[in-house]
Amino acid sequence: MTLLANHPDTPFAAKLLQRRQLSEDTALFTVAPEAAALPSLSRFIPGQFVQLSVPGAGEIPISPADLAHEDGTVDLCVRRVGHVTDALHQAPEGSTLGLRGPFGAGFPLAEMTGHPVLLLAGGLGIAPLRSLLLHLLQNGERFGEITLMYGAKKPTLMLFREELAELAARGGLRLYLTVDFAPEEPWGGFSCAVGLLPDLLKGFSFDAANSYAAICGPPALYRCLGADLERAGVAPQRILLSLERRMRCGIGRCCHCALGQKLCCVDGPVFRLSELKEIPEAL
Amino acid sequence: MAKTTLKNIHLSHFLELLRLFGELHGPVLSDQGVFSFAPLASASDLQLNYSRTQIPPKKYLLPFREEILHYQKGAYRQAVPYGSETVLFGVHPCDLDAMAYLDRVFLAEAADSCYATRRANLTLVGLSCRPDDFCFCSGPRESAACDLFLQAGEDGFSLTARSAKGEAITAAAADLLVETEKEIEPPACGSCNVLPQDPQLRFSAHPLWVKFAEACVSCGACSVCCPTCYCFDLREYPSLSGGAERVREWDNCLFVTHGEVAGGNFRATRLERLRYRFLHKYCGFTPLTGITSCVGCGRCKEFCPVGIDLRELFQDLPLDCGRTP
Amino acid sequence: MNRPRLAIAGLTACSGCQLTLLNCEEELAEVAARFDLVSFPMAESVEGGAPFDAAIVEGAVSTPGDLANLFRLRNSSRLLVALGTCAIFGGVAAMNNGVSTREELVAAVYGDGEKTVESFAPAPLTNFVSVDFSITGCPPEKQEVMALLCALLNGTLPPLATYPVCTECRSRENLCLLLERKELCLGPIIQGGCNARCPATGIVCEGCRGPVREANVAQELELLLERGFGRKEIERRMSRFKPEWDYGQRR
Numbered sequence: 008m009t010l011l012a013n014h015p016d017t018p019f020a021a022k023l024l025q026r027r028q029l030s031e032d033t034a035l036f037t038v039a040p041e042a043a044a045l046p047s048l049s050r051f052i053p054g055q056f057v058q059l060s061v062p063g064a065g066e067i068p069i070s071p072a073d074l075a076h077e078d079g080t081v082d083l084c085v086r087r088v089g090h091v092t093d094a095l096h097q098a099p100e101g102s103t104l105g106l107r108g109p110f111g112a113g114f115p116l117a118e119m120t121g122h123p124v125l126l127l128a129g130g131l132g133i134a135p136l137r138s139l140l141l142h143l144l145q146n147g148e149r150f151g152e153i154t155l156m157y158g159a160k161k162p163t164l165m166l167f168r169e170e171l172a173e174l175a176a177r178g179g180l181r182l183y184l185t186v187d188f189a190p191e192e193p194w195g196g197f198s199c200a201v202g203l204l205p206d207l208l209k210g211f212s213f214d215a216a217n218s219y220a221a222i223c224g225p226p227a228l229y230r231c232l233g234a235d236l237e238r239a240g241v242a243p244q245r246i247l248l249s250l251e252r253r254m255r256c257g258i259g260r261c262c263h264c265a266l267g268q269k270l271c272c273v274d275g276p277v278f279r280l281s282e283l284k285e286i287p288e289a290l
Numbered sequence: 291m292a293k294t295t296l297k298n299i300h301l302s303h304f305l306e307l308l309r310l311f312g313e314l315h316g317p318v319l320s321d322q323g324v325f326s327f328a329p330l331a332s333a334s335d336l337q338l339n340y341s342r343t344q345i346p347p348k349k350y351l352l353p354f355r356e357e358i359l360h361y362q363k364g365a366y367r368q369a370v371p372y373g374s375e376t377v378l379f380g381v382h383p384c385d386l387d388a389m390a391y392l393d394r395v396f397l398a399e400a401a402d403s404c405y406a407t408r409r410a411n412l413t414l415v416g417l418s419c420r421p422d423d424f425c426f427c428s429g430p431r432e433s434a435a436c437d438l439f440l441q442a443g444e445d446g447f448s449l450t451a452r453s454a455k456g457e458a459i460t461a462a463a464a465d466l467l468v469e470t471e472k473e474i475e476p477p478a479c480g481s482c483n484v485l486p487q488d489p490q491l492r493f494s495a496h497p498l499w500v501k502f503a504e505a506c507v508s509c510g511a512c513s514v515c516c517p518t519c520y521c522f523d524l525r526e527y528p529s530l531s532g533g534a535e536r537v538r539e540w541d542n543c544l545f546v547t548h549g550e551v552a553g554g555n556f557r558a559t560r561l562e563r564l565r566y567r568f569l570h571k572y573c574g575f576t577p578l579t580g581i582t583s584c585v586g587c588g589r590c591k592e593f594c595p596v597g598i599d600l601r602e603l604f605q606d607l608p609l610d611c612g613r614t615p
Numbered sequence: 616m617n618r619p620r621l622a623i624a625g626l627t628a629c630s631g632c633q634l635t636l637l638n639c640e641e642e643l644a645e646v647a648a649r650f651d652l653v654s655f656p657m658a659e660s661v662e663g664g665a666p667f668d669a670a671i672v673e674g675a676v677s678t679p680g681d682l683a684n685l686f687r688l689r690n691s692s693r694l695l696v697a698l699g700t701c702a703i704f705g706g707v708a709a710m711n712n713g714v715s716t717r718e719e720l721v722a723a724v725y726g727d728g729e730k731t732v733e734s735f736a737p738a739p740l741t742n743f744v745s746v747d748f749s750i751t752g753c754p755p756e757k758q759e760v761m762a763l764l765c766a767l768l769n770g771t772l773p774p775l776a777t778y779p780v781c782t783e784c785r786s787r788e789n790l791c792l793l794l795e796r797k798e799l800c801l802g803p804i805i806q807g808g809c810n811a812r813c814p815a816t817g818i819v820c821e822g823c824r825g826p827v828r829e830a831n832v833a834q835e836l837e838l839l840l841e842r843g844f845g846r847k848e849i850e851r852r853m854s855r856f857k858p859e860w861d862y863g864q865r866r
Contacts, residue, residue, distance in 0.1 A: 015400045017359060018366045062361045063528030063769040065536075088552045094771040103364045226554065253551050255524045258400060259576065261541070262521040263548060266556070268489060268569060268579045287493065288556065288565075322790040322817065345788050354786040504865055507803040507831040507838075509781035511791075527762055528769040530645045539776070540786065546829040547777050560829075560866075593785065595794055595803060595838060 015258050018060045018105025019044035023098055024080060029166045033086045033131065034096060035072065040079060040106045048106075051075040052113030053139035054221075054249055054277040058257045059083060060105030064094035068254040070135035070276065071109075074142055081106070084134035084166065110257040111276050114139050114247055119219045122245075123151030127232055129158050129204055129224025133166050135249045135276075136223050140180070147179045154181040154213065158204035158224075161188050165199075183207050205231050208239070215240030221277075223249040229290045233280045246280035250289070297446040300466040302333040305379065307463050311413055311455070312375030315350075317343055327378060336380065338442075341422045342587055346517030347378055347385050348392060351408050352540070354514075358404055358524075359536035366536070371404045373411045382419040383433035384585040388517030389414070390435035391583050395520055398577075404538075413455050418442045424588030426484060426601065484584040487572040487604055492565040496603050503561035505596040510542040512590040512598070513567070518583040521548070543567050568600055619668040619767055622654040622688055626681040627708050627737055628674030631754040632699035633657045636671075639757050642764075649768055665691030669767055675701040675708050675737035682743060689744040694772075696763065697746045700753040701737070704825045704857035707753070708737040712858040748772050751806055753823035753856060759808060776808045779827040780820045784811035792819050797842045799852055804830035823856050832864040 021040040028034045038059070040048060048057075051071060060066045067089075073082035087096045098104070124143055128136045136155070143153050159165040165184065175182035185200040185207050200207060204224070220236050222229055229248050236246050252264035252271035264271035267286030269278075283289040296304055308314050316330045317340040325343045327350070330336055357369045381389075396405040416436035421427060432439055438456035440447040449467065451457040460467065513519035523541040528534040541548060543566050549557030557563045574581040591599050625633055637658060639646070646652075652659070653667060670692035676682055689695050700706040711720055717736055725732065740746050750759050762773040780802040784791070792814055793800040800819035802811070806827045813820055826832070839849045853860050 014368060014403060016402070017368050020365050060361075060366065060526075061771075062366075063526060063532075063534040063766070064771045065526040065774060066524065086552075090766075090771045090774060094769060097770040105361075105366050251551055252556065253549070255522075260395060260402065260520070260522070261524065262543070262570065262575065263523075263541070265566065265570065265575055268573055268575050270576050274576050288562065320788060320790075323795075324788050324790050326788045343788075345786065354783075505831075505834055507779075507781075507834050508827075508829055509779050509785075509803040511781055511785050514782055514785040525774045527773060528765040530642060530649055530761075530765055530768065534769075540782075542778065542782065545778055560831075593791070593794070595781075595791070596834060 015107060015110075016256060018058065018066070018107045021059075021081075021104045021106040023100055023102045023104055025100060026096075029084065030164050032088070033084065033164075033166060036083045036085060036095065038081050038083060038104055038106060040081065042079070044106060045079045048079065048081065048109065049075050051081075051109045052116065053142050054113030054135055054247075055109035055111050056135075056254065056257070056272075056276055057081065057083070057106055057108030057110070058254070059085075059095070060107075061091050061094045061098065062103060062105060065091045066105070066255075067091045068110075068257060068272070070138070070249065072134040072137045074138055074145070084131065084137075086131055108257065110254075111272050112274060114221060114277050116142065120149050121151065123214050123218045124153050125213060125218055125220045125236075125241075126153070126155045127157075127204060127208070127220060127222045127224070127228075128155065129228040130160065130164070131166070132223030132225070132228070132249070133157055134223075136221060137167060139221055140174075144174060144179055151217070152181065152213070153179060154183070154211075156183045156185070156204060156207050156211075158185045158187070158207070161186050162199065183211075204228060205235055208232065208235050213239075216242075219245045219247065221247045221249070226251075226290060233283075233290070237280070243281040243284065244279045247277055248280060248283065248290075249277050250275055252276070294449045294460060294467045295443075295446050295470045296440070296449055296463070296467055301447075304463055304466050305330065305333045305336070307466070308377045308379060308415065308459065310462065311459060312377040312411070314377050314379060316379040327381075330379070338380065338417075339420075340380070341419075341424070342382070342385075342589055342592070344515060344589070344593065346388060346515065346587065346589065347381055347414075348388065348517055348520070350376065350378060350412055351389065351392060351396070351405055352520060352522075355537060355539045356404060357535045358538045361526075361534040361536070363533075368403050369535075371407050373408055375411050375413065377413040377415060379415045380417040381414055381436065382587070383416060383431050384419075384425075384427055384587040385517050386414060386416050386433040386435040387585045388583075388587070390433075391518045391578075391581075391585070392520060394578060413437050413459075415459075416440065416452075417447075422588070424592045425586060426588060426591070427586030484572065484582055484586060484601060486574065486580050486582045487568070489569055489573045491604055492568050494603070498603050499561060499564065502564055502598050502600070503559070506544060506560050506564065506598055507596060508542075508544045508546070508560065508563075509595060510544060511593045511595065513542045513544065514540060515589040515593045516571075517585060517587055517589070518571075543570065564600070568603070571600070572604075618649060618651040620651045620653045620666065621767075622665075622667040622670040622692060623652065623657070624654065624670065624672050624684060624688060625657060626672065626674030626684060626702070627677040627734075628699065628701045628706070630657055630673070632673040632702075632752075635752075635754040635757055636760055639761055642761055646764060650764070667692040669694040669696060671696045671698050671763075672702055672740060673698045675705045676740060676743055677708060677737035678732070678734050685740060685744055694747045694767075695740070695744060697740045697749040698760075699755050700751055700823055700825055700856050702740050703749045703751055705737045705739050706856055709858045710855050712736045713854065750775070751824045752809065756809055777828050778807045779803055779830075780805045780807045780809065780811055780814070780824070783807050783809070784814045784820075787811055787815055789814045790817075792817070793838065793842075799839055799842075799844050799849065801835070801853065803838075804832055804835045821855060822853060825857050826860070829866050830864065831866065832860055832862055834865065836862055 025037040072084040255261040259273040414436040416439040670688040766773040801822040802820040
C-alpha cells in the first residue's frame with residue numbers, strides 16, 4: 008500500500024488541543040496538526056482556508072481565525088450548524104481530527120502594503136478577518152491606518168470582543184462595533200453602536216482613494232457594502248471579499264464552489280469586487 | 291503511407307491476443323437490452339456496430355461510488371483502488387476525447403490517486419463509428435486519445451498505434467496484420483461541432499431557458515450519462531468499530547443540493563442550475579475556461595426523459611468543425 | 616465508552632422496518648454490544664425505561680395509543696428518528712385517506728358490528744411531534760439503517776443521498792422503463808438510495824421511498840399522461856405510499 012500522506016486530498020492527523028466557547032453556538036478550536044503538516048500549513052496566508060475533518064462525520068472548509076502559530080497550531084472558529092460541526096462541538100479535547108490545506112487565494116498582502124485597510128466583518132465573518140487583522144497589526148509599520156468595523160446580531164454573539172477591545176486599546180487599530188439589536192441591560196464596558204454595518208460606514212471619513220477594504224459576512228452584506236465602499240471612493244479592485252461556498256475537495260475538482268467560471272476553492276475564496284462584477288450570480 | 295490492416299476474419303484472434311494485455315472489455319448488449327461496456331466473455335458478445343453505451347467509459351476511471359479514504363487508528367489513508375490491467379476495446383472517438391478531457395481534470399497538478407491508478411491500468415483501443423441521429427459530432431473521425439485506433443473499412447480495420455502500449459499490441463499481433471498500400475479512408479474532419487460558447491449566453495432571454503427549467507425533472511440522467519461530467523460529492527460514514535470511510539460519488543449540478551451552503555443556496559432554482567450546466571459544459575471552468583467539454587456523443591439527448599437539448603439555445607449560431615475540445 | 620440508549624418502537628405499521636434492523640445479521644452482535652437497546656418491544660420481552668439518546672420509530676400515527684406512545688418517546692429522547700415511509704408520509708396505511716372516510720374503511724375491515732378499534736386517518740409523525748432525522752423506504756435500506764446507527768455512535772447523523780431513483784438506476788445501466796418501455800415508473804420524483812432495486816429487476820419504481828426533495832411532480836404527471844396512462848391511475852399509484860401530492864408542483 009502506498010502511503011501518500013501529503014497528497015492534498017488526504018488529511019493530516021491533528022489533535023484538538025482546546026475548545027473555547029465564544030457564544031452559544033460558536034467556539035474557537037485550537038488544533039495541533041502532526042509535524043508532517045507543518046511545511047504546508049506554515050505557508051498559510053490570511054483569507055485562505057483549510058479542510059477540517061471530523062473522523063466519521065466528514066469535512067468542512069474553514070478559514071483559520073489566526074495566523075499560523077509558531078508551534079504549528081491553528082485556531083478555527085466554527086459555528087454549530089450541520090452534522091459535521093455538530094460532531095466537532097461534541098468532540099472532547101484530545102480527540103483526533105484531520106486537517107489539510109491551506110487552499111485557495113488569500114488576501115493580496117504584498118499589494119496592500121503601505122495602504123490604509125478597512126476591515127468589515129458581519130457575524131461569523133470576523134473569523135477570516137481576524138487572521139488578516141492580526142497580520143496587519145503584527146506588521147503595522149508596513150500598513151497604513153487599520154480600521155475594523157464589526158457587526159453582530161446582539162452583544163452575546165459578538166465574538167472576540169474583549170480581545171478586540173484590548174487590541175484597540177494598545178493603539179494601531181480603530182475599532183467600531185455595532186449590534187443589530189440593543190441589549191436590554193448594560194453590558195461589556197466599551198462603546199457599541201446599535202444598527203447595521205452599512206450605517207457605521209455612512210458616517211465614517213477615511214482616505215478612500217488610497218484604501219483597501221476587506222469584507223466577510225453574510226451574502227447580503229457584500230451586496231450593500233460593496234456598493235457603499237465604491238460610492239465612498241474605494242477602487243473596486245481594492246475591495247476584497249471573502250466568499251463562502253460549499254468547497255468539498257478544495258482542489259478544484261468537485262465543482263460545488265463554482266461562481267461563474269471561477270472556482271472559489273482555487274481562484275478564491277478572496278475575490279476582488281471588480282472580478283465579481285462580471286459574475287452576476289457571485290453575490 | 292503504408293497502413294497496417296487487420297482483416298475481418300482475424301478480428302477474433304486479435305481480441306484473444308488483446309487479453310494478454312489485460313482483462314478484455316468492450317461494448318455488449320446487456321440482458322435488459324442496454325449497450326454497456328463490460329467484460330467480453332467471448333468475441334461473439336462484442337457489439338461492433340453499437341451506437342453508444344448508456345454509461346460512458348468514465349466509469350472505468352471514476353466509478354459511480356468509491357471509497358477514496360479510510361480512517362483507522364487516528365489516521366486517514368488513501369484507498370488504493372483494486373484494479374488489474376484492463377483493455378477497453380471499441381471506444382468511439384467521442385468517448386476517447388471525453389477521457390482525454392477527464393485526464394486534464396484529474397491528472398493535472400496533484401493528480402487524483404484513485405483516478406491515476408485506474409488510468410494507468412487502462413489500455414484504450416479506439417474504434418471508428420458511424421454517427422446516428424442522436425450524435426452531434428461533426429462526423430466520422432479518428433481520435434488520438436487512445437493507445438490504438440481501429441478505423442473500420444469494408445473488409446477490415448486500419449490500425450494506428452498512438453502510444454507505446456499500442457505499438458506493443460501491433461507488434462504482438464504482427465502475424466495477424468498485413469501492410470496495405472491502400473489506406474482505408476481516414477476521415478479528415480475532427481471532433482464535436484459544439485464549440486466553446488459565450489458565457490454570457492446563459493443570461494440570454496431565450497424562452498427555451500424557462501421551458502427547460504419547467505420541464506427538467508432533475509433526474510440526473512444527462513450528467514450521469516455524460517462522458518465528461520465529473521462533479522462529485524464527498525461523504526463520510528463511520529463504522530461500528532470506530533473507523534470511517536470517505537466516499538466519493540458522482541454528483542449532479544441539476545440537484546438542489548449542489549449549490550447549497552449552511553443556511554443558503556447559490557443555485558436555488560432549476561433555471562440557475564441549467565445555466566450552471568451550460569456554463570460548465572460549453573464554456574469551462576478554471577483552468578479549462580474557454581474549452582467545451584461536450585464531445586457530441588448524443589447521450590444527454592437520447593437519455594433525457596423530457597427531451598431537453600441545451601444546444602438548441604445556441605443552435606442558430608454558425609458551426610465550425612475545425613476546433614477540438 | 617458510553618453506550619447510547621436506544622428505544623426502537625413501532626406504531627401503526629407492519630414491523631418491516633424494525634425487521635430490517637434485525638436483518639442486519641452481520642452487524643447485530645456489535646450493535647448490541649455498542650448500544651444499550653433499552654426498549655425494543657419487537658425483539659425483547661424486557662422493556663427498560665426512559666430516557667433515551669435516540670428513539671427510532673416505525674409506522675404512522677393512527678390510534679390514540681400510537682399518539683400516547685409517540686409523545687412518550689418524544690419526551691424521553693434526545694433524538695427522534697422516523698424510520699420508514701409510514702412514519703414519514705403515512706405510507707400504505709394512509710393510501711385511502713383522501714379516498715374514503717375513516718368510518719367506511721373501518722366498516723370495510725371490521726364489518727358494521729360493534730366498533731372494536733378506535734382509530735383516525737393514519738398520519739406522519741411530523742403532524743404531532745418534531746422529528747430530528749428520517750430514513751425513508753418501505754422497508755428502509757439496511758445500509759442506511761446501519762449508517763444511522765454508526766453515526767449515532769459517533770454523536771452525529773449520517774449524510775444520506777438526496778437524489779432521485781433515476782440517478783442510481785442510470786448508473787447501474789438499467790433499461791429506462793419510463794422512456795424505453797413507456798411504463799408507469801415514478802423514478803424521477805422518488806427519493807433514491809435504494810440503488811434502484813426494482814428497476815434493476817425490470818419492475819417500475821412504485822415510489823415506496825416517497826418524494827425526492829425537489830420533485831417536479833407536474834412534469835412527471837405530464838410524462839405519464841403522454842404515455843397513455845389515465846390521471847386516476849397515476850394518482851392511485853402515486854398515493855400508494857404517500858397520500859397527498861401537489862400535482863401542480865413544478866419545483
